[in-house]
Amino acid sequence: MRQPRTTRTRNAEDSKERILRAATKLFAKSGFDGARVDEIAKAAKINKQLIYHHFGNKDKLFTAVLEQAYRSIREQEAALDLSGLHADEAVLSLVEFTWKYYLANPDFIRLLNSENQLEARHLKGSPNTRSINKSHMVLMESLIARGKKEKRIRPDLEPMQLSINISALGFFYLMNRHTLSTVFERDLTSPRHLAKRLEGMKDLISRWIRP
Amino acid sequence: MRQPRTTRTRNAEDSKERILRAATKLFAKSGFDGARVDEIAKAAKINKQLIYHHFGNKDKLFTAVLEQAYRSIREQEAALDLSGLHADEAVLSLVEFTWKYYLANPDFIRLLNSENQLEARHLKGSPNTRSINKSHMVLMESLIARGKKEKRIRPDLEPMQLSINISALGFFYLMNRHTLSTVFERDLTSPRHLAKRLEGMKDLISRWIRP
Amino acid sequence: MRQPRTTRTRNAEDSKERILRAATKLFAKSGFDGARVDEIAKAAKINKQLIYHHFGNKDKLFTAVLEQAYRSIREQEAALDLSGLHADEAVLSLVEFTWKYYLANPDFIRLLNSENQLEARHLKGSPNTRSINKSHMVLMESLIARGKKEKRIRPDLEPMQLSINISALGFFYLMNRHTLSTVFERDLTSPRHLAKRLEGMKDLISRWIRP
Amino acid sequence: MRQPRTTRTRNAEDSKERILRAATKLFAKSGFDGARVDEIAKAAKINKQLIYHHFGNKDKLFTAVLEQAYRSIREQEAALDLSGLHADEAVLSLVEFTWKYYLANPDFIRLLNSENQLEARHLKGSPNTRSINKSHMVLMESLIARGKKEKRIRPDLEPMQLSINISALGFFYLMNRHTLSTVFERDLTSPRHLAKRLEGMKDLISRWIRP
DNA sequence: GATGAATGAGCCTTCATTCAT
DNA sequence: AATGAATGAAGGCTCATTCAT
Numbered sequence: 001m002r003q004p005r006t007t008r009t010r011n012a013e014d015s016k017e018r019i020l021r022a023a024t025k026l027f028a029k030s031g032f033d034g035a036r037v038d039e040i041a042k043a044a045k046i047n048k049q050l051i052y053h054h055f056g057n058k059d060k061l062f063t064a065v066l067e068q069a070y071r072s073i074r075e076q077e078a079a080l081d082l083s084g085l086h087a088d089e090a091v092l093s094l095v096e097f098t099w100k101y102y103l104a105n106p107d108f109i110r111l112l113n114s115e116n117q118l119e120a121r122h123l124k125g126s127p128n129t130r131s132i133n134k135s136h137m138v139l140m141e142s143l144i145a146r147g148k149k150e151k152r153i154r155p156d157l158e159p160m161q162l163s164i165n166i167s168a169l170g171f172f173y174l175m176n177r178h179t180l181s182t183v184f185e186r187d188l189t190s191p192r193h194l195a196k197r198l199e200g201m202k203d204l205i206s207r208w209i210r211p
Numbered sequence: 212m213r214q215p216r217t218t219r220t221r222n223a224e225d226s227k228e229r230i231l232r233a234a235t236k237l238f239a240k241s242g243f244d245g246a247r248v249d250e251i252a253k254a255a256k257i258n259k260q261l262i263y264h265h266f267g268n269k270d271k272l273f274t275a276v277l278e279q280a281y282r283s284i285r286e287q288e289a290a291l292d293l294s295g296l297h298a299d300e301a302v303l304s305l306v307e308f309t310w311k312y313y314l315a316n317p318d319f320i321r322l323l324n325s326e327n328q329l330e331a332r333h334l335k336g337s338p339n340t341r342s343i344n345k346s347h348m349v350l351m352e353s354l355i356a357r358g359k360k361e362k363r364i365r366p367d368l369e370p371m372q373l374s375i376n377i378s379a380l381g382f383f384y385l386m387n388r389h390t391l392s393t394v395f396e397r398d399l400t401s402p403r404h405l406a407k408r409l410e411g412m413k414d415l416i417s418r419w420i421r422p
Numbered sequence: 423m424r425q426p427r428t429t430r431t432r433n434a435e436d437s438k439e440r441i442l443r444a445a446t447k448l449f450a451k452s453g454f455d456g457a458r459v460d461e462i463a464k465a466a467k468i469n470k471q472l473i474y475h476h477f478g479n480k481d482k483l484f485t486a487v488l489e490q491a492y493r494s495i496r497e498q499e500a501a502l503d504l505s506g507l508h509a510d511e512a513v514l515s516l517v518e519f520t521w522k523y524y525l526a527n528p529d530f531i532r533l534l535n536s537e538n539q540l541e542a543r544h545l546k547g548s549p550n551t552r553s554i555n556k557s558h559m560v561l562m563e564s565l566i567a568r569g570k571k572e573k574r575i576r577p578d579l580e581p582m583q584l585s586i587n588i589s590a591l592g593f594f595y596l597m598n599r600h601t602l603s604t605v606f607e608r609d610l611t612s613p614r615h616l617a618k619r620l621e622g623m624k625d626l627i628s629r630w631i632r633p
Numbered sequence: 634m635r636q637p638r639t640t641r642t643r644n645a646e647d648s649k650e651r652i653l654r655a656a657t658k659l660f661a662k663s664g665f666d667g668a669r670v671d672e673i674a675k676a677a678k679i680n681k682q683l684i685y686h687h688f689g690n691k692d693k694l695f696t697a698v699l700e701q702a703y704r705s706i707r708e709q710e711a712a713l714d715l716s717g718l719h720a721d722e723a724v725l726s727l728v729e730f731t732w733k734y735y736l737a738n739p740d741f742i743r744l745l746n747s748e749n750q751l752e753a754r755h756l757k758g759s760p761n762t763r764s765i766n767k768s769h770m771v772l773m774e775s776l777i778a779r780g781k782k783e784k785r786i787r788p789d790l791e792p793m794q795l796s797i798n799i800s801a802l803g804f805f806y807l808m809n810r811h812t813l814s815t816v817f818e819r820d821l822t823s824p825r826h827l828a829k830r831l832e833g834m835k836d837l838i839s840r841w842i843r844p
Numbered sequence: 845g846a847t848g849a850a851t852g853a854g855c856c857t858t859c860a861t862t863c864a865t
Numbered sequence: 866a867a868t869g870a871a872t873g874a875a876g877g878c879t880c881a882t883t884c885a886t
Contacts, residue, residue, distance in 0.1 A: 031244060033241075033244035034244045112390060113327065113328055114328060115390055116386050116387050116389055117321065117324055117325060117328070120389030120393050123390055123393045124389075124393055129393060130394070130396065133394045161408075161411050163395075164384060164391065165415065167387075168379050168380050168383035171379075171383055172375070172378065172382055176323070176327050178326075178327055178330045178331030179326055179327055179331045180375065181331070182335055182340060183334075183340065183344045184348075200372050203419070204376065208415045208418050208419065
């Protein structure tokens with residue numbers, strides 16, 4: 001006979017979410033190596049052992065954080081309504097979305113940065129990642145296909161290169177803003193510089209994708 | 212002609228260099244947090260305490276490594292002979308140089324990556340960095356000035372944006388090659404893909420800088 | 423009647439006590455700087471990290487040790503029954519108690535000695551110390567007040583000076599016994615010398631406090 | 634054939650003295666364990682190895698410091714002219730001298746304190762100490778002898794007890810001033826408290842030594 | 845006599861993880 | 866599900882001392 005559970009139980013789902021939120025913040029702040037399991041537990045206001053209970057270990061926790069981060073950006077991206085736009089305009093719209101997403105979610109860049117330093121060892125073990133990014137690939141391909149038909153996108157454009165370039169220009173700028181600000185002796189994150197950067201990127205991409 | 216050094220007392224210069232070389236390798240491999248002073252000492256085949264004797268602490272050692280890394284790329288860049296080329300060709304030549312430098316010196320990307328994760332805290336405390344990057348800034352400016360005179364570079368191009376874009380496209384691709392390879396399910400570092408990427412970047416930059 | 427403790431989860435209280443006991447011994451033996459956290463852990467038969475888990479760091483551990491030491495002597499002092507004695511006799515009784523406490527608890531002297539070398543930096547950060555010593559101050563004051571009424575203690579005697587002199591004569595003798603034994607070429611800790619010292623101190627104090 | 638020494642030689646005696654001065658200061662400040670050979674070398678503005686060259690090791694250096702400290706107080710004490718005073722007055726004069734010496738040379742107390750914590754291990758190995766303290770013993774004995782003849786000092790007073798008590802009252806007060814100030818919640822080192830303490834000690838000793 | 849380079853051992857502290865309840 | 870206690874293995878850094886010149 002199963003013993004009647006006392007109502008003390010705190011809701012596992014809630015705990016997991018709290019852990020995930022705290023872990024995201026701290027992995028983003030300090031990187032995988034720099035973040036401390038203790039800190040995450042404290043920030044999540046749960047017992048440290050619960051992390052191990054729910055996620056197994058630090059690596060698996062990081063993997064979960066990464067997957068969630070990817071899922072989030074891809075979901076928002078998929079929710080964009082680009083149907084009223086010409087393909088080239090849609091691409092520029094995507095440049096803007098991506099840039100703004102990075103700005104609104106600085107954690108995303110830092111998480112990816114850390115993962116890359118680790119040579120994607122978590123992502124490589126995650127079978128979910130590909131399916132998560134599937135929608136993104138489909139989007140790239142369909143935009144290019146549409147653009148070709150519309151004759152507003154050059155026929156030799158490749159989905160992967162497009163995707164990478166859209167990310168690269170904004171990602172690099174934001175990720176390296178600290179070293180760049182030091183080298184160039186100005187604050188790259190001022191509103192003026194940010195606005196200018198977005199314009200510059202759109203200009204660049206637009207010249208590049210035209211037939 | 213420089214005087215031949217008498218075999219200096221247990222050769223401090225040599226030790227420092229060995230430490231620096233080992234530190235570069237290991238900081239690049241594991242990042243600042245991930246690298247271990249013990250490992251660096253072992254790799255440099257010197258006693259751990261010697262690192263502290265010569266460099267003070269792990270942070271100062273990392274700063275020295277970073278400065279040397281910047282000095283190296285800037286020296287090679289400054290050594291390029293771009294005088295026989297039109298300004299736009301020179302820019303493309305620079306794209307190629309930068310890309311090839313990244314490929315030949317994968318440590319550079321990883322070091323910068325780690326430093327950015329730390330919000331450039333070492334660079335910010337290093338007064339040498341700016342002077343080291345001075346030549347680069349001068350180069351950007353002079354190329355643009357020349358290009359405008361030659362009417363081969365659009366008049367509204369800014370040195371910093373040019374510099375950043377030249378770096379961004381290659382840097383992002385290489386730095387994120389592990390996550391991207393996973394997401395796009397192909398090996399981005401195959402010779403074929405690398406060659407294609409260089410062509411793509413030159414094409415993109417060339418379309419962007421033209422008047 | 424206290425409730426019997428259910429065998430508490432791996433008994434934290436017991437661990438803390440074991441640590442405290444070992445720390446007292448080793449801090450007394452080697453002083454704050456000389457004592458090793460490793461040794462303390464080993465002597466307490468617990469894992470070193472547990473010290474940090476329970477006490478935070480070496481300084482906080484030393485503070486805890488000091489507080490306990492003060493608490494111990496003050497508790498025993500407070501337990502003395504001096505009510506049947508005249509005030510001057512009570513003071514002499516206190517001289518004897520103090521001396522015997524020092525002899526029975528050589529750690530106490532050595533701990534205070536170390537703390538004084540550190541300019542009381544632990545005590546200064548401990549808000550408990552004053553309350554712990556409160557009972558002692560009250561005792562001094564009440565004895566003097568009583569003695570004045572009884573006309574067996576001179577009216578100009580001050581509590582602090584009384585307290586200090588009672589401690590000083592025994593404390594100095596015992597603390598410096600090693601250097602003094604060397605200088606005076608005899609063993610100050612032989613039973614004969616100890617007995618003589620106690621008599622001498624009582625004589626000295628008794629002459630001093632009489633009206 | 635010996636090579637002619639260049640005049641570069643810096644005067645060994647001067648170096649030794651500089652080392653000794655720096656060592657006294659730092660051993661007093663931090664105790665034997667707490668003081669660092671590096672710091673001493675730096676404070677003495679000489680090369681660290683020179684300390685080993687001149688003194689052998691840290692322990693021997695500490696021994697030298699201790700011996701010098703004893704020599705200094707005994708020399709000044711021996712230089713006192715007590716001939717014009719009655720023996721009891723001379724003793725009080727000695728109480729005052731000792732107190733003032735402690736105040737003017739706080740290092741002395743701290744050095745002895747550290748040495749006592751180490752159970753006089755340096756002094757025990759130093760054959761010089763006894764001869765250095767010889768004059769002090771002689772002084773004690775002669776004062777008591779004189780006092781007895783003069784009938785101004787009680788006949789049962791012992792030289793060692795006299796010596797110890799003269800030291801103890803001032804030494805304890807000053808050495809423990811940090812802990813005492815905390816416990817008694819007042820500044821024991823204020824001029825007023827210091828003056829009062831001296832008077833108190835003279836009063837106490839004077840009552841004690843009278844026949 | 846004097847110096848800077850070099851070292852082995854060890855110190856305090858921290859970390860991810862597991863145990864016992 | 867949830868918790869606090871407990872641990873083995875480092876990790877950065879320091880210390881007294883010695884080497885080589």
